[in-house]
Amino acid sequence: MLFTYKIYNSIFKKEQLKMEKNAFDLLDERLLKVITEYGYREPTSIQNKAIPKILQGRDLIITAPTGSGKTEAAVFPIFSLMLKDESWNGKPLMVYVTPLRALNRDIFVRLEDISNKIGLKSIVRHGDSSKRERGDFLRSSYHWFITTPESLSMLITHSATRDMLTDIKFVVIDEVHELIDSERGNTLEVVLKRLKRIVKKYQFIGISATIPDASIIKKFYSCPFCEVIEDDVKKDIEIKVRIPGSGTSSKGEDEFSEILKIINEEIERAKSSIIFTNTRDMAEFLTYKLRELGRDDIEIHHGSLATEVRKSVEKKLKGGEIKGIIATSSLELGIDIGSVDLVIQYGSPRQAIRMLQRVGRSGHSIVKKARGIIVTTKNLDEIIESVVIARRTLKGELESLIPHEKPFDVLVHQLVGMLLSAEQRKEEEILKFLNATFSFRNLTEEELKKAIEFCEGIKLIIRKENGELVASRRAREYYYSTTMIPDVQKIPVVTVYGDRIGYLDSDFVLSKLDEGSSFILQGREWSVVSIDDEKLVVEEVTERMGAPPSWIGEMIPVSRNVAREAISLLSRICRGEVYEKIKSQYQSITIEAYDFVKKVCEDTRKQGFEFPSQNIALIDWTKTGLLVLTYPLGSNGNETLSLLISNYIFSKTGRSVSTSSDPYRIYMESTFPLTLNDLIEALYSLSLKEKDEIEEMIKSQLKKSNIFMYKLSTVAKKMGAISKNATLSEVKKVLKYYKDTLIGEEAFREVFYEKLDIRSVIEMLKDIKSGKVRIVAQPIEGLSPLVVNSSSAPRPVGYALETLPQELLIKVLEKRILEKTVLLKCMNCGWEKSVKVSELPDIISCEKCGARAVAPLPPSNEEFVNAIRKYFKEGKKSLKGKEKEYFEDAVKRAKLVITHGKTAVMALTPYGVGPKGASRALSMLKLGWNEFLRTLYEEERNYFRTRKYWD
Known part of the structure; x- marks a missing residue:
């Protein structure tokens, strides 16, 4: 680039830039002195490679792991060049773009002090900027500023701020991969092309820890001669997949309780950790359940929380005040939270690119190992998928980034922006400009005409008599109030009794729901009673009809390549491939996970399924x-x-x-x-x-x-x-x-x-x-065991359940019953034994006295169990109040076991099913096994529906 070449041509010869072993020695002395005070004494590998290139004026894409110093590799040489620029007239020379406002803040805090100490003034300019900050941007002089794609789009359109951008010489895009496959990326691409019309030429620097394909980034940002700089030092990564039942979790416990125990143990072992979930609901739920276990040293972090709350949480972890953060994608990107020992992913990460970004947050230094653990339910899909994604993460086989092509909403928005700033007014000029971008390279004259006519129809654009286009009065309000980030309104969901059960996106409500229609939320089915602008009034459905839509939010899609490899791995295990051979290719699979999959395969084979x-x-x-x-x-x-x-x-x-x-x-x-x-x-x-x-x-x-x-x-x-x-x-x-x-x-x-x-x-x-x-x-x-075990991921109460056919849910119930542990208590001699339901014989009798009057007691109900133990220690007269009711209940349970054996135990195992409900289910055996299970399913649902009214 001419600007950097002129400055450095008089200081260093090109050969010197190449031969220098310590790239910091090439920096301006004023900057070198300050960064030394901040502990930057020896450049990292990526800094040694990138700094000379930037000083030569090269356009670069810098890719290196988290903790490698890639931000400094980009910014330090630019600071040096700005210090040498004697022609500075008070306008910004560098714009630093990040995809998140939180990342803006974080990067600014990291660089502001160094920048100030060398005399380079800076400011953050984004949607949350105060009126005073926006005024300062216009009135004061700044060498550089940090912003988001949306704010840059506004700045380049407004006449006053547009003039502030005429001296931009450096454009840095952080997390450059993050925007490629979103319309925010298309917006940024067009905005940068608009910027080039003002400044003619700028030096482009893209930064990321995760770039699947640099060639698409070069095309997307119109940077064909961008040089890709990769770090020579590869970060060591370890990923394990754990399932309930492995490690120290006790046999037979409720599956989600086991998962909580695994997560709790891992938090305890690590100095600091991040626990990632795929949804905010699960982040909230995990936080709540871990705090129930006495875990007060964790906090939650997601995009719906106030900025001050997120900043406080980040500061606490960095300062060692807490041991962990439960987060969504809000902490995926490079926000500085200090040193993290461990990343825990709850459930399948669904994408290798996402897992790499997340696990990279641990070992926040190039010399430290990044450690990740994926904790899944005993769900075949989750286990196999997680193992496959772990392998692809370790091998760098990441999902492709595919940009949107010809997005008409971006076209309309940017078209209005260009007319507001009077950049173009003729259709042919606009088409020529847009065809020079990657996003609209294939836009036809007819398509542009269609977009213009649409804008005219809704009064955003006016066509003058000479054919020129101008923005209308309404255009300004539209342009500055609209972004490509969907504005989602939340509608409260309230029962007819006034209980709030959650929120739904307004778009989901208006597109999928009418009065009388049903949906699933919190694992239960609801019918819509009324809809207004303030709330959705519902009542619970007692008889299910068909498969209603469920609200689970936007799930991350799993690619075809991952799905094919997962099925291939499942097939290999089902056909008897030994653990050692599988382990040699899939390092993250544990013996517990392999054994579980193998057991399901064996059950499938025994039952005669393919x-x-x-x-x-x-x-x-x-x-x-x-x-x-x-x-x-x-x-x-x-x-x-x-x-x-x-x-x-x-x-x-x-x-x-x-x-x-x-x-x-x-x-x-x-x-x-x-x-x-x-x-x-x-x-x-x-x-x-x-x-x-x-x-x-x-x-x-x-x-x-x-x-x-x-x-x-x-x-x-x-x-x-x-x-x-x-x-x-x-x-x-x-x-x-x-x-x-x-x-x-x-x-x-x-x-x-x-x-x-x-x-x-x-x-x-x-x-x-x-x-x-x-x-x-x-x-x-x-339904084969492979299908049943792939659809049986348990969701805790209060967490959204995916829509599944009732018949499959009944099979899932049967599986869950068989996996539960009950406490058998002989009502004749007091003998007791904990046993898994699946391990019971058909006819049950006391192992001590031989009596068949054995009552299955719920181990989780300590009052019930203690009352029966008290009866055998102190006699029936010692029982008081509720204890007498428990005794009578146990006698009824024992009578059912005498008559029906193991089947009675199964009938008494679902949540909330006592002797009455079990008797109703057992009476349906004459109609077949499925009717027995269906009745149990309804009994359990009835319990969940009515328990809130119980005293």
Whole structure:
């Protein structure tokens, strides 16, 4: 770059820059003196590589692990160059962009003191900046500032602040990978292109600890000659996958209690730790449960908390006041929280790129090992998926970053911004400018005309008589109040009795719910009584019909590659590959995890079921019409295939099919019995269709779907058609009119990009047509242990349960009952024994006296157990009040065991089921085993529904 070359040409020859062993010696003496005071004496490997390049004016992408000093590698040489610039006229020379306001604050705190001591003034400028700070930015002189993509977009449009950017010579983007696959990235790309029109040329520096593919970053930011600088020193990473039952957790305990115990033990062993969850609800729940265990030395950290609260939590961990933080993605990026020994991930991280970012927060130094533990439930998918993701993380096999192409909401927003700043006014100039960006390189003249006409229609743009375009009065309000970060309104959910049970996003409510419709929240099904702008009034559903939508928030998608490898690993274990061989490739798998998977495989084989593989579309089926298709297309692929199957069956029969999917399978049920032939015919028929037909079928199905309506609402707000302050009822009234407009087109594009994977589905259908993939129905009726154990992840009460067919939930209940531990108490002699239900014989008798009057007692109810023990120690007369009731209850339990043996114990094991409820379930045995389990399922649900009214 000319600027840096001119300054340094008179100081160092190029050869000197290359040959210098200590890159700090190349820095300005004033800076060198100050950073030495702050402990920067020897440059790190990445600093030695990057500093000379930046001083030469090279555009760089710097990639190095957390703790390697990459921020300083980028900024120190720029500070040096700014100190040498004698032509500075008071305007900023560097803009430092981060994806998070919290990261802005953190970076600023780290660099502000050094900057001030060498005479370089700086400021933070983002959406939370006060009126005084915004005024200071205009009135005072600053050498550099930190901002976000959204704020930079505003600054370059406003005439006063736009003039402040004319001397920018350095653009630094921190966590450069983070924005590539979001519309915030598209916004930043266009804004930087607009900046280049003002300054002609700037030096580009991108920084990240995690870059899957640098080539896409170079293309995206129009930096073809960017040099990628990687750290020579690779950080040592260790990841283990733990499941309940491993380590010191006692046998037979409630599974979630075991998970809590594992997490608690790991926190205790480590000096400091971060526990990551995939949702805020689970972060809140884990914090609550750990504090119940007496863990007062942990805090919670997520984006919904106030800035002051998050800052306080970060400071406490850094200062050693607490031992751990439970966090969501809010701590994934490079916020400085000091030295962390351990990262715990609760549940599958779902993506290798996310796991690498998270585990990299531990060992916050290049010389320290990064230690991570993934703690999962005894859920086959979670275990296998976590083991696969751990391997891919360690090997650096990360998910690809795929940018949005031609996002119309970004186009409308930036088009309005360019007209507000009078950068362009003619269509041909605007098209030429946009075609020079990566995001809109393929934008056609017709598409731009369509966007302009849309803006004219909603009064954002006015076309003058000479054809030039100008911004309207409304345009300013729209532009400065809108970002590509969806503005989500939370609607309280309240029962008819006035109890608040949670919140739902307004877009979920308006797109999926009406009076009388149902949904799942907190693991229970609710029916909507009324909807207004302030709250959603509901009552609990007593009889389930179909598969209602559940609110679990935005789940991180699992890629097709991860799903395929997971199925492959499962297949290898099921076919008998020994632990040592698996361990040699998958270092993170523990013997406990392997044994659990192997046991499920053995149960599957014994029962006569087939195993899944990459080359088999395997169908589990039941007499009641529940079908489960197992094939590893990943989250988006199986979502796409489920839409196609629903569309096909509806077009043939006129009947709707309820579906839900995960990365490995699709569940299907209907109000009419689905048959194997229905699904097999659908798959074969779809395999004969062309790509265009497939896409049209998906669009047709999407238009009727909740996913589309949900997206339509957010897009309408981003494109200025609906005010972000509009009430729920106002939004609902107008939403249907936007389906066939540019808003609907953009909503389709976003759903296709974010939720679907048409390419993978078309490949699968081609493989079915060619015979490479076979459609195989299970040889016997029912759900295989592989399906049941993959869908049985226990959720604690109060945590959202994913929508699963009732038949599968009943199978899950059976599995949970068999895994529970009960306390058997002989009502004749007082003998007692703790035993797992699955290990009981069919006929139960006392091992001491031989009597069959044995009562199964709930071990968790200490009052109950102690009352019966008191009876045998002190006699019946010693029992008082509630103790007498417990004794009578135990006698009734023993009578049921005399008659029904092990089955009676099973009937008495679910939550809240006593002798009365157990008797009702046992009376259903004459109708078959499934009716017995179904009755138990309803008894347990009834307990959860009514227990809040009990004294």
